[in-house]
Amino acid sequence: MRSDTSQITEKVTSGDVRAAAKLIRDIDDKVPEAREYLKDLYPFTGRAYVIGITGSPGVGKSTLVDQMVAHLRGNGKTVGVLAVDPTSPFSGGAILGDRVRMQRHSMDEGVFIRSMATRGHFGGLTQSTRSAIDVLDAMGKDYILVETVGVGQDEIDIVQSAHTTIIVLVPGMGDDIQALKAGILEVGDIFVVNKADREQIENHRRFLQASPERTFTLQREKAKNDLIEMVKDRIINEILADIVNSGEFEEALASILEKRLDPYTACDTIISKRVKTGMSK
Numbered sequence: 416m417r418s419d420t421s422q423i424t425e426k427v428t429s430g431d432v433r434a435a436a437k438l439i440r441d442i443d444d445k446v447p448e449a450r451e452y453l454k455d456l457y458p459f460t461g462r463a464y465v466i467g468i469t470g471s472p473g474v475g476k477s478t479l480v481d482q483m484v485a486h487l488r489g490n491g492k493t494v495g496v497l498a499v500d501p502t503s504p505f506s507g508g509a510i511l512g513d514r515v516r517m518q519r520h521s522m523d524e525g526v527f528i529r530s531m532a533t534r535g536h537f538g539g540l541t542q543s544t545r546s547a548i549d550v551l552d553a554m555g556k557d558y559i560l561v562e563t564v565g566v567g568q569d570e571i572d573i574v575q576s577a578h579t580t581i582i583v584l585v586p587g588m589g590d591d592i593q594a595l596k597a598g599i600l601e602v603g604d605i606f607v608v609n610k611a612d613r614e615q616i617e618n619h620r621r622f623l624q625a626s627p628e629r630t631f632t633l634q635r636e637k638a639k640n641d642l643i644e645m646v647k648d649r650i651i652n653e654i655l656a657d658i659v660n661s662g663e664f665e666e667a668l669a670s671i672l673e674k675r676l677d678p679y680t681a682c683d684t685i686i687s688k689r690v691k692t693g694m695s696k
Contacts, residue, residue, distance in 0.1 A: 416655070417519035420451050420452055420455050421455065423438065423455075424452065424455040424456055424553075427452075427550060427553055427554055428456070428459050428553055428555065429552065430554055432524075432527060433509045435527065435550055435551070435554050436527075436529065438452055438550055439531075439547045439550055442543050442546045442547060443531060443532065443543045443547075443551070445543075445652075446631075447542075449546075450677065450695070452561065453546055453549060453550075455458050456549060456553040457549065457553075459534070459552070459553035460549045460552040460553050461552065461634075462480075462552060462555075463495070463548075463551065463552040463556050463557060463558065463559045464557065464558050464559070464575060464578050464579075465548060465552075465558075465559045465561065465577045465579075465619060466483075466558060466559070466560050466577055466578065466579050466580075466581065466616060466659070467561045467563065467573035467574065467576065467579070467580040467581065468480055468483075468560060468561065468563070468576030468583060469562070469563045469573055469581070469582060469683060470582055470583035471584075472583060473585075474583045474584060475561065475583060475585070476562050476583050476586045477498070477609055478553060479500075479581075479583060479607065480496060480560050481519075482519070482582060483616075483669055484496065484520050484521075484526055484560065485631075487557070487558050488520075488523060488525055488526065491557070492557040492558055493525045493526070493550030493555065493556045493557045493558070494525065494526050494527070494556060494558050494559075494560065495526075495527045495528075495547065495554065495558070495559040495560070496526065496529070496533055496560045497530075497533075497544060497547055497559065497560070497561045497562070497563070498528070498529070498530045498531070498559075498562045499530075499532075499541075499544055499561065499562065499563045508520070508643045513609065514668075516618045527551060527554065527556065529547065531543060531544045531547060538631040539550075542644050542645060542648040542696055544561070545644060547560065547639055550575060561576065561577060562572060564683050575637060575640040575641075576637060576640075576641070578620065578623060578633065579604050579616055579620065579623075580603050580604050580605070580614070581603065581605045581607055581617045582605070582606050582607070584602035584606060584607065584608050585608065589688065597664075605619060606618050615668070617670050645669055654689065658685060658689070660690045663688075664685065667681040667685060668681075
């Protein structure tokens with residue numbers, strides 16, 4: 416395993432597109448070995464500048480990202496793009512519309528584009544997407560653009576992973592009452608009305624670089640939130656699997672079907688028992 420891990424690390428850090436694409440696919444599919452690769456790649460992260468682009472459906476996010484990629488490539492920068500797409504409730508797959516719009520960059524060796532499925536996760540980013548950002552970072556991309564699914568006020572996770580967060584808007588959406596729904600509007604660094612100038616982003620980057628304290632705070636918050644999400648993801652997956660595969664779960668399920676027990680009581684009983692066990696350890 417160790418030699419294989421080192422080989423994958425070497426390929427990804429040298430910019431191997433196939434190795435990076437396979438690793439991101441394994442991450443998305445929750446292949447256990449992918450975790451070991453990520454551990455090995457982590458020392459090579461922290462160099463890319465991450466830009467989050469979010470907003471409601473149809474406001475022109477993909478068009479903006481497409482133009483940003485062209486602009487950055489024109490300046491000689493390498494770019495990674497993660498388009499977080501809505502997940503099909505039937506197949507579990509992502510809607511790949513964003514990648515279709517950026518097709519003209521597909522033959523450019525300096526651009527890596529990948530669609531990521533939300534898999535029912537609200538808030539914009541899954542742990543898979545956060546890990547994919549690390550892969551592109553370790554791959555050596557100068558900029559990573561993360562376009563997140565537009566689900567309104569709930570979509571605020573991107574601010575925890577991006578250095579600059581862009582909210583894309585169009586005139587005439589909503590009314591005075593909706594202005595009270597701050598939500599997503601509170602997390603933006605730059606607000607783009609349809610196709611505002613890209614140079615807003617560089618100004619914000621220079622603003623962050625001019626303040627080491629602000630940069631450190633941003634990095635600390637990112638590391639903290641990444642760790643919290645990893646711990647939460649691991650706890651949920653492992654404990655849920657243990658519960659579902661336990662005889663206790665099957666007994667509770669049978670009791671619910673026979674109307675001897677309601678699902679709320681069953682849930683409280685199963686969870687409280689494990690929480691007390693965890694606390695006693």
